Amino acid sequence: MNLTIVEDAEAMGRFAADIFEAQIKAKPESVLGLATGSTPVPLYQQLVRDSREGKVDFSGVRTVNLDEYAGLSPENPQSYRYFMQENLFDHISILPEHTALPNGRAKDLAAECLQYDQRISDWGGIDLQLLGIGHNGHIGFNEPGTVFEKKTHVVTIAKKTRMANARFFDGDIHAVPKMAITMGIGNIMKARKIILLVSGESKAKILDTALFGDISPAVPASVLQLHPDVTVIADVAAAGLIENKIRSVV
Secondary structure, X not given: OEEEEEOOXXXXXXXXXXXXXXXXXXXXXXXXXXXXOOOOHHHHXXXXXXXXXXXXXXXXXXXXXXXXXXXXXXXXXXXXXXXXXXXXXXXXXOOHHHEEOOOOOOOOHHHHHHHHHHHHHHOOOOOEEEEOOOOOOOEOOEOOOOXXXXXXXXXXXXXXXXXXXXXXXXXXXXXXXXXEEEXXXXXXHHOOEEEEEEOOHHXXXXXXXXXXXXXXXXXXXXXXXXXXXXXXEEEOOXXXXXXXXXXXXX
């Protein structure tokens, strides 16, 4: 596991973008696993800038997102499809048919999960997977207690996670969907490379627990200790409890 501290969000975005762009240059048809939320926004902003300047070409790239809320249409401003269009896809040269997210409005959500797994398989698996971490250690919407081997599945979102996400719904937890489709830990762990972005003092304790505590479904992100190629990029605030364990500082 490669652990790196960065000074701020801008540095995090630049550092992560360099890794993504190196992956694309090495394999132009790369399959990228993407995530939503506020933490990856500086990364996406940097990728957009570099795409406009001709530093990276997304025309052969395919993407699969970690998750999507159940019940929200792609046009809903709070859907993850909408987020990805606004923050990345609409501003780079990627083909629309090469961007995949679970369909949260599918009539049969269980069947949609199977189809999503098949899509990932048909595309040859994920070359580089982007992750964030929740305050309870969730990755994707894999809440504490999730079986490590599980693939794409329907979840009931934990109240703590819905509370954290309420800021995207004008602070109203009742507006946050109670269910979602998420890639499972089984999907995530099959990615050839993983980047974990962590920002803010509120994530310091869970980051320390996930990286240096016991490997347990009680802390889903702890499974990353078993992956052969993980890069953790944490800002100074998030790294407060692990700074003496970090191998490099940029």
